[in-house]
Amino acid sequence: MKLIVGLGNPGLIYAGCRHNIGFSVVKSLARSLKVTLKRDRSVFSATGKAKWGEHNIILAMPQTFMNLSGVAVNALLKRFKVSPENLLVICDDLDLELGRIKIRPFGSSGGQRGLQSIIEHIGRGEFSRLRVGIGRPRKSADAARYVLAGFSKKEKEIVEEAKENSASCCLTWVEKGVVETMNMFNTRSRNE
Numbered sequence: 001m002k003l004i005v006g007l008g009n010p011g012l013i014y015a016g017c018r019h020n021i022g023f024s025v026v027k028s029l030a031r032s033l034k035v036t037l038k039r040d041r042s043v044f045s046a047t048g049k050a051k052w053g054e055h056n057i058i059l060a061m062p063q064t065f066m067n068l069s070g071v072a073v074n075a076l077l078k079r080f081k082v083s084p085e086n087l088l089v090i091c092d093d094l095d096l097e098l099g100r101i102k103i104r105p106f107g108s109s110g111g112q113r114g115l116q117s118i119i120e121h122i123g124r125g126e127f128s129r130l131r132v133g134i135g136r137p138r139k140s141a142d143a144a145r146y147v148l149a150g151f152s153k154k155e156k157e158i159v160e161e162a163k164e165n166s167a168s169c170c171l172t173w174v175e176k177g178v179v180e181t182m183n184m185f186n187t188r189s190r191n192e
Helices: 018-032 066-079 113-122 143-147 153-176 178-185
Strands: 002-006 038-040 045-052 055-062 087-093 101-104 128-133
Touching: 002 018, 002 066, 002 153, 018 045, 018 055, 018 087, 018 128, 018 143, 018 153, 045 066, 045 153, 055 066, 055 153, 066 087, 066 113, 087 113, 087 153, 101 153, 101 178, 128 153, 153 178
Parallel strands: 002 055, 002 087, 087 128
Antiparallel strands: 038 045, 045 055, 101 128
16 A cells, blocks of 8 residues: 655645645546545545555545644554555655656655654654655745745646646656656756
């Protein structure tokens, strides 16, 4: 069993904001795999079960708000009996250019509060994470306000492509594992 978790904040007020790119990728995956995500209060998430080849997958979007994502992820791991080695977390990254994606098998939170919460709640950083670049705001702009803002019309085309690449990356991770997926997806830049 593989668990793919997209991070974001629940509620219409946050829909489409930069911080919710993890939710957007999971929704894209759910559409392509023909899965309905339903709220499951026992794991503080919207979840759906999918199959990709021979692999069973749980798709999840925590409904705890970004800073408490670890509460939901810990509950999901326990409920579905998934080890952290079979967990992939999708989140936004200010330090990657808009639309660039990067997958890693472990690491620190890099300042991403959802990842930090997960590391604290499960007690380790050894789980795969897919970071989706949202770019940095101009020097004068507030980072907190920036991540909660929506994408401009010009940026939306880049974001749609990033969501497609991210969904492909997730399915490759399910099928081939993190090392091969890194070799395929981390070398790609939007401008290549």
